[in-house]
Amino acid sequence: MDRMTASPARKVLLAAPRGYCAGVDRAVIAVEKALEQYGAPVYVRHEIVHNKYVVKTLEKKGAIFVDETEEVPEGNIVIFSAHGVAPVVHEEAARGKLATIDATCPLVTKVHKEAVRFAKEDYDILLIGHEGHEEVIGTSGEAPDHITLVDGPEDVAKVEVRDPDKVVWLSQTTLSVDETMETVDALKGRFPNLLSPPSDDICYATQNRQTAVKQMGAEADLVIVVGSKNSSNSVRLVEVALGAGARDAHLVDYAEEIDETWLEGVSTVGVTSGASVPEILVEGVLEWLAQRGFEDVETVKAAEESITFSLPKELRRDLRAEARAAVEG
Numbered sequence: 001m002d003r004m005t006a007s008p009a010r011k012v013l014l015a016a017p018r019g020y021c022a023g024v025d026r027a028v029i030a031v032e033k034a035l036e037q038y039g040a041p042v043y044v045r046h047e048i049v050h051n052k053y054v055v056k057t058l059e060k061k062g063a064i065f066v067d068e069t070e071e072v073p074e075g076n077i078v079i080f081s082a083h084g085v086a087p088v089v090h091e092e093a094a095r096g097k098l099a100t101i102d103a104t105c106p107l108v109t110k111v112h113k114e115a116v117r118f119a120k121e122d123y124d125i126l127l128i129g130h131e132g133h134e135e136v137i138g139t140s141g142e143a144p145d146h147i148t149l150v151d152g153p154e155d156v157a158k159v160e161v162r163d164p165d166k167v168v169w170l171s172q173t174t175l176s177v178d179e180t181m182e183t184v185d186a187l188k189g190r191f192p193n194l195l196s197p198p199s200d201d202i203c204y205a206t207q208n209r210q211t212a213v214k215q216m217g218a219e220a221d222l223v224i225v226v227g228s229k230n231s232s233n234s235v236r237l238v239e240v241a242l243g244a245g246a247r248d249a250h251l252v253d254y255a256e257e258i259d260e261t262w263l264e265g266v267s268t269v270g271v272t273s274g275a276s277v278p279e280i281l282v283e284g285v286l287e288w289l290a291q292r293g294f295e296d297v298e299t300v301k302a303a304e305e306s307i308t309f310s311l312p313k314e315l316r317r318d319l320r321a322e323a324r325a326a327v328e329g
């Protein structure tokens, strides 16, 4: 037997679902439609979604990404990203006489509304999430006097509340489901009457992508997650893969970032992608792997997804008006 036939069969386990979620799809289309509708430039506050490729592609089409609303010249259009913004950002835009398109994912808006409601009822809100993440900054801004950030189980001991019997927890939408439940358990140890959110804050897309990666992680020698380093849900997929038993796992933006040495002694490679990743980048990784003998691709399906969200209301209104004018004209 020669050395080639002695080596174990090489295969790829491809997670499903992976890649674009409904909120990202809507936000990216919102920028594209705004460019078509109003012409370039269209300003976008922060990365519309956390993916380098998507941002570069939209920049080429005429989108200008800014860190702060004040950077947008008066009278222009600014789009708010899928991660959501605090009310103060809407006020800044109004002061700057900017037209706004709010591409906040409806599932993030749901958490904002929960925060507003519990703050009105005078609860102390423990928001589980990552310090400095845009979504957490936006949600906290809805009720800054009522919200305390809890960045993992290690933060629980230092949490202070006014009334331990009037406390509720909420969370960022893109966390690790298991780690969040660890934090919740630790919080319940301190506050036995801690109230839970009325429905899951960790969104369906985050949960499904983690379930799929768990299923394939145990079988994979190496898991490649396609996604950007500032994408919370993508980073979580690497952690979940390792937690599920994968020997090694890495996050890459593009196939070119894969290191050949990762393949040493590897016969099964798991591939998935974060919720802000277009499929073309996964195709690039599959092609790269196929060129190295990993041609056999098996899908590991954890869930069906059929959720879609309608475009932001400001865009729908203008697109309707344009369609009406075309009919009447």
Ligand code: SF4
Residues within 6 Å of the ligand: 021, 022, 023, 024, 082, 105, 106, 107, 108, 173, 174, 203, 204, 205, 206, 233, 275
């Ligand atoms: S990851 Fe979830 S919360 Fe974030 S944009 Fe996608 S669907 Fe919305």
